[in-house]
Amino acid sequence: MFPLNQWYVAGFIWELQDKPLARTLLNHPVVMFRGPDGGVAALEDRCCHRSVPLSCGMLEGGGIRCGYHGLLYAPSGQCIEIPGQLKIPGKACVKPYQVAVRNQIIWIWLGQDAAGEPPEIAAHDNPHYRYKGGAFHYQAPYQLIHDNLLDLSHVGYVHTRTIGGNAKTHMEAPTQVSSDGHHVRVVRRMPASQPPATYSAAWPFKGLIDRWQEIDFHVSHLNIFTGAVDAGTESLDDPQRGGFHMRGFHGITPETETTTHYFWTMACSTHPDAPDNLETVYQQTAATFEEDRVIIESQYRNMRQFPGAGMIDIHVDAGANRARRIIDALNAQAQQAA
Numbered sequence: 001m002f003p004l005n006q007w008y009v010a011g012f013i014w015e016l017q018d019k020p021l022a023r024t025l026l027n028h029p030v031v032m033f034r035g036p037d038g039g040v041a042a043l044e045d046r047c048c049h050r051s052v053p054l055s056c057g058m059l060e061g062g063g064i065r066c067g068y069h070g071l072l073y074a075p076s077g078q079c080i081e082i083p084g085q086l087k088i089p090g091k092a093c094v095k096p097y098q099v100a101v102r103n104q105i106i107w108i109w110l111g112q113d114a115a116g117e118p119p120e121i122a123a124h125d126n127p128h129y130r131y132k133g134g135a136f137h138y139q140a141p142y143q144l145i146h147d148n149l150l151d152l153s154h155v156g157y158v159h160t161r162t163i164g165g166n167a168k169t170h171m172e173a174p175t176q177v178s179s180d181g182h183h184v185r186v187v188r189r190m191p192a193s194q195p196p197a198t199y200s201a202a203w204p205f206k207g208l209i210d211r212w213q214e215i216d217f218h219v220s221h222l223n224i225f226t227g228a229v230d231a232g233t234e235s236l237d238d239p240q241r242g243g244f245h246m247r248g249f250h251g252i253t254p255e256t257e258t259t260t261h262y263f264w265t266m267a268c269s270t271h272p273d274a275p276d277n278l279e280t281v282y283q284q285t286a287a288t289f290e291e292d293r294v295i296i297e298s299q300y301r302n303m304r305q306f307p308g309a310g311m312i313d314i315h316v317d318a319g320a321n322r323a324r325r326i327i328d329a330l331n332a333q334a335q336q337a338a
């Protein structure tokens, strides 16, 4: 089960070019395209004539034409043309979904009446940052990705070539976990530590660094603010602190119960002595997330090899366990209401 009444990421606006984009989101096959006004349309990906996916068709005049017998649909889902037939039956329509574009992210609401606007991802439109991102597909359930992102102690073991660093320092970093409503926050600090490879490649640090990781979990996505300043130069409690910033956005959208879309961007602060740092950060972040995908898919394969086998908790699991309790409660509420 998934909590349905949330804004979930369906994609990025730059993915919508001159072809329909098909994605299964929370078990709903959806086709997306740009309407005549440049807005985004999202429809059930099934022609009402003989059930062929509309995504096999073509975009035409701001609508989408089925690639089998040519029914043409408006962005509203209403059929507006049946080739060779004048009368269009009232039932000739497909289900539209509510979508909104904010900060170049396409959000979709698949539950009951959408509540408010999708969340703001401010770093995408902040002139102090530049960003780039992509999408991964996981053969694993979405909550294993939440677990991974809420517990960054793993970076010292999994990401030794990029954002890692000393594994012991990561495992021993003081960690604060707090939550309110459907939000969990995990804050970790690593003062006077060695900069990892990505940090050294992207920013001219002078020596040791004071490093932070601030993770904000929401049901459909996480914002992870990481970075560092030269050791002893600025307070890590100052929200306006300078230094090297990496603001990660992670849209975790279940495809099915056992597969997941992982939409991500990384925004980084700029430095005159590191003009290409966005490309460095992007390449190394993509490599980092590929390492996570390999670990998590292996984990899930093994969980299926050992069905029902128990697992223990350790100190690093506190944030992930809170997020799981939030999702369990939302699913239980939905089940009661059904």
Ligand code: FES
Residues within 6 Å of the ligand: 047, 048, 049, 050, 051, 052, 066, 067, 068, 069, 070, 071
């Ligand atoms: S199946 Fe779409 S027009 Fe026939």
Ligand SMILES: [Fe+2]
Residues within 6 Å of the ligand: 148, 154, 155, 158, 159, 288, 289, 292
């Ligand atoms: Fe990771």
